[in-house]
Structures are given as structure tokens and as C-alpha cells.
Amino acid sequence: GEDVEQSLFLSVREGDSSVINCTYTDSSSTYLYWYKQEPGAGLQLLTYIFSNMDMKQDQRLTVLLNKKDKHLSLRIADTQTGDSAIYFCAEIDSNYQLIWGAGTKLIIKP
């Protein structure tokens, strides 16, 4: 079945860029998503990218999609303490269900 994989942790210094990576298996996914979950809270849709795009930029966020390698990344420029959260990558399957990665916990060092 479809699978989405992410590393579990990323630690960066405040002010540096964070790059969170994700690989997926379903090449027919039309959209891929990044969600953010702060401690004890629900999920917030951060951004998404259509599968025929290579890159999408939204303020401090840049999403890169390599469809050939089925690799998705989320870059957060000038990482701040408020960016501390778990970031989930998700793809959508043919039944319009989201297939989730395990989440990457972003840790910000002062």
C-alpha cells in the first residue's frame, strides 16, 4: 500500500533554515501537503503543492517536489522558536484519503 516516510527529529539553531524531508510511494497523488502540529493541539494545514509543480514558495516556507524520486521537502527560512512543532507530510490517495508520515519533530536550539 501507499507509504509516506519522514525522519522523526530535526534540530536547528534559531535563525538558521530548517529542511524537513519526506518520501512517498504513490506516484498518482495529485496533491501533497504539509501540516503543523503544536503540542497538545490539532493539525494546521501549512501548505500544499500540486503534483505538476516543482516548487512553491509562501513567505518563509518553500516546498520542493521531486516527482521522479518521490521526494518532498519543506524549507523554513529564519527558523524561530514559534516554529517548534511536529511537521507531518501527507499525500492523497485515489480515495481522497490522506496518507500520513510519522511526523518530524522540529527542535529549535537558541
Add this chain to the structure above:
Amino acid sequence: GAVVSQHPSRVICKSGTSVKIECRSLDFQATTMFWYRQFPKQSLMLMATSNEGSKATYEQGVEKDKFLINHASLTLSTLTVTSAHPEDSSFYICSANILRTSGPYEQYFGPGTRLTVT
């Protein structure tokens, strides 16, 4: 826009009792609502998908008689955990998708309900 609320945010109940969790889309109509369960430090597990006016579709391994889902309207779905056991303690999150004629399929999530069964 696209706000989903859940009530209650936290609930503690005794074993054997039932608990109802409400999920509302506040400013949009949702064709479909989803119920997820999240264990500590783990990803989300889809429990069931519900469409307004029809029976929910449960994922494999989820007991439909234990987790009752009622999707009464395009803005309200409820999850009732019946005869709760301590192993039902978890973070329950609902989401709703937006009716669109074009553009991306988007799911918006509620803030979650922390259930503790003692």
C-alpha cells in the same frame, strides 16, 4: 475561514461509561468528516470516514459498535466512545473537507479532544 471546532477539548471518564465528542465545521459545509486517533508521539490513525446522512465507513480494526459515529448535518459529526476502557485513552482529532468544484482537496482539522479513561 475553514475553522473546525471540537468539544470537549479534554474529558476524563470512568471505565464503562460513554463519552460523546462533537466536531463542527464553523464556517463551511463539509461533504465528509473524518475521525482520527493519535497515540503519543505517533502519527494519526484514520478511524472512520463519515458522509452526512449516511453510515460511516470504518477502517479495518476499528470497532463500529464501540466508536459510534453520527453525521447529522453538513456541519456536525459526533463520535461516541461506548463502554470506555483505559486503552481508549487517546487524542481524538476530527477533520472536515471543503466542498470545492475545483482546486486542491483540503482537510481542515479540529483542535483535538484528549480522552482519559480511569
